[in-house]
Amino acid sequence: MKIRLLFTGIIAFLMVGSASAQRYVFTRADTLRGSITPERSWWDLAHYHLQIRLNPTDSTLTGSNVIRYRVLKPAQTLQVDLQRPLKITKVVQDGQELLFRQDENAYFVTLKKQQQVGRTEAVTVYYAGKPRVAKRPPWDGGMVWRHDKAGEWFIATACQGLGASAWWPCKDHMYDEPDSMLISATVPKGLTDVSNGRLRRVVENSDGTRTFDWAVVNPINNYGVNLNVGNYVHWSDTLNGEKGRLDLNFYALAEHEDSAKRQFQQVKPMLRAFEYWFGPYPFYEDGYKLVETPYLGMEHQSSVTYGNKFRNGYLGRDLSGTGWGLLWDFIIIHESGHEWYANNITYKDVADMWVHESFTNYSECLYVEYYYGKDAGAAYVTGCRALIRNDKPIVGIYNVNHSGSGDMYYKGGNMLHTIRQLVGNDPKWRQILRGMNKTFYHQTVEGRQIEQYMSQQSGINLQKVFDQYLRDTRIPTLEYRLQNGKLQYHWTNCVAGFNMPLRVCLNDSGPYQQLRPTTQWQTLPGTGFTALTSDPNYYVYVRQAAGQ
Numbered sequence: 001m002k003i004r005l006l007f008t009g010i011i012a013f014l015m016v017g018s019a020s021a022q023r024y025v026f027t028r029a030d031t032l033r034g035s036i037t038p039e040r041s042w043w044d045l046a047h048y049h050l051q052i053r054l055n056p057t058d059s060t061l062t063g064s065n066v067i068r069y070r071v072l073k074p075a076q077t078l079q080v081d082l083q084r085p086l087k088i089t090k091v092v093q094d095g096q097e098l099l100f101r102q103d104e105n106a107y108f109v110t111l112k113k114q115q116q117v118g119r120t121e122a123v124t125v126y127y128a129g130k131p132r133v134a135k136r137p138p139w140d141g142g143m144v145w146r147h148d149k150a151g152e153w154f155i156a157t158a159c160q161g162l163g164a165s166a167w168w169p170c171k172d173h174m175y176d177e178p179d180s181m182l183i184s185a186t187v188p189k190g191l192t193d194v195s196n197g198r199l200r201r202v203v204e205n206s207d208g209t210r211t212f213d214w215a216v217v218n219p220i221n222n223y224g225v226n227l228n229v230g231n232y233v234h235w236s237d238t239l240n241g242e243k244g245r246l247d248l249n250f251y252a253l254a255e256h257e258d259s260a261k262r263q264f265q266q267v268k269p270m271l272r273a274f275e276y277w278f279g280p281y282p283f284y285e286d287g288y289k290l291v292e293t294p295y296l297g298m299e300h301q302s303s304v305t306y307g308n309k310f311r312n313g314y315l316g317r318d319l320s321g322t323g324w325g326l327l328w329d330f331i332i333i334h335e336s337g338h339e340w341y342a343n344n345i346t347y348k349d350v351a352d353m354w355v356h357e358s359f360t361n362y363s364e365c366l367y368v369e370y371y372y373g374k375d376a377g378a379a380y381v382t383g384c385r386a387l388i389r390n391d392k393p394i395v396g397i398y399n400v401n402h403s404g405s406g407d408m409y410y411k412g413g414n415m416l417h418t419i420r421q422l423v424g425n426d427p428k429w430r431q432i433l434r435g436m437n438k439t440f441y442h443q444t445v446e447g448r449q450i451e452q453y454m455s456q457q458s459g460i461n462l463q464k465v466f467d468q469y470l471r472d473t474r475i476p477t478l479e480y481r482l483q484n485g486k487l488q489y490h491w492t493n494c495v496a497g498f499n500m501p502l503r504v505c506l507n508d509s510g511p512y513q514q515l516r517p518t519t520q521w522q523t524l525p526g527t528g529f530t531a532l533t534s535d536p537n538y539y540v541y542v543r544q545a546a547g548q
């Protein structure tokens with residue numbers, strides 16, 4: 001997603017105290033949603049077959065989901081999530097109807113059949129109702145029921161943060177993904193549904209509706225699943241990419257065909273740049289799609305959604321304030337960057353959402369660098385610092401469906417840019433990014449795994465750097481004294497033990513040199529120093545100690 005973080009009713013929390021000493025009170029619903037409960041942990045998702053019928057005239061839907069799973073541990077109670085006001089109407093296993101009880105937005109199903117470890121079983125969950133309508137998609141989430149200019153239905157789903165269980169029953173926790181999925185969407189006559197993966201078939205039903213079967217053959221995260229329904233025109237292309245031939249499919253409203261055909265030409269150069277930095281597009285088997293939606297955009301896996309008005313920038317604006325952000329379409333670049341960071345490498349817990357957004361923010365800088373040079377990329381990422389708030393830590397609270405500060409975008413990107421300075425070797429930096437996408441290919445991860453991976457691959461212990469930028473709101477400050485040409489310096493306003501090296505210039509125009517400050521004052525050998533400035537690529541402050 002993009003830029004604005006959301007807190008909705010189900011993530012009800014209470015903030016007590018000042019911004020610097022935040023405490024939260026979480027509800028039982030937060031725990032049921034945000035933790036790997038015993039009723040979730042014993043089974044491993046294998047496959048979803050979601051069948052859904054949209055009835056736009058009364059904003060309702062009916063459907064079912066066949067949940068296929070492997071039994072990991074003996075247990076007889078299975079948790080499925082579905083948010084009010086939708087309701088589960090029936091659960092069936094092997095033809096037998098099962099009892100279930102509802103607790104908040106979770107349903108606990110009592111299985112009759114003995115669940116044997118190692119076996120694959122399935123339950124079919126039937127449901128119906130009038131799903132929550134999104135008021136400000138994609139930020140608040142839910143169903144989007146709109147019309148195009150010609151008066152045709154233009155319908156979409158958006159559920160990042162809110163959760164996929166806002167519109168279909170599932171295991172609504174990010175740690176577990178099905179290996180594959182089939183989405184069968186039945187929509188009114190004349191309309192087209194575009195979902196994830198590849199279109200397997202279209203069935204013309206006797207009542208005039210049409211059913212679209214979309215097959216996804218890779219693991220997919222919950223909020224990545226989507227429906228997009230409208231009067232679409234469709235065209236295709238192919239890219240000869242790192243892993244062979246990649247199918248590209250484009251869908252836009254008929255009324256926007258010309259603008260879309262022009263703007264969507266940015267897809268191929270985007271894929272070239274990202275394959276260079278991150279390795280092959282992670283879902284060749286499912287293809288790449290760009291699909292117009294009635295909201296700004298989202299990183300739906302293999303069907304990136306687009307509503308940026310066919311203009312460059314973020315709704316025509318440059319977030320960096322440097323001009324570099326106006327040379328490309330923010331939604332095409334950012335949301336597609338998520339195919340590597342969000343859809344290929346996926347957080348287990350939303351507290352680690354920086355894994356998605358910090359790297360994807362940095363992908364914008366890398367895109368600029370690929371086409372306009374290293375200085376342009378650096379200007380873009382450092383230009384975005386004006387949007388950093390330092391209001392609360394980037395890492396949220398685990399197990400209660402809580403994400404951290406929106407600083408995960410610009411501050412996260414600047415943290416990565418700072419770490420790149422520490423690595424000090426661009427081919428190595430690129431290998432770290434490519435290696436990460438290979439090592440954690442199609443996996444869900446903890447943020448700590450990414451931190452450790454970067455330390456190991458760079459050969460630098462980055463623990464204090466991550467603690468500083470992800471778990472603290474202070475900007476580390478190099479404090480110095482200049483007396484009779486001698487320089488003393490140390491880190492302050494930082495986590496205990498912070499010891500990040502820093503490139504500085506010690507005279508008005510001299511070359512950069514590396515300092516190795518700690519929190520203890522040190523004196524630099526030599527004399528004749530007249531000034532101290534830091535390399536602007538590092539996200540730090542520098543100040544002269546008071547009293548001089």
Ligand SMILES: [Zn+2]
Pocket residue numbers: 001002003334335338356357360
């Ligand atoms: Zn994003």
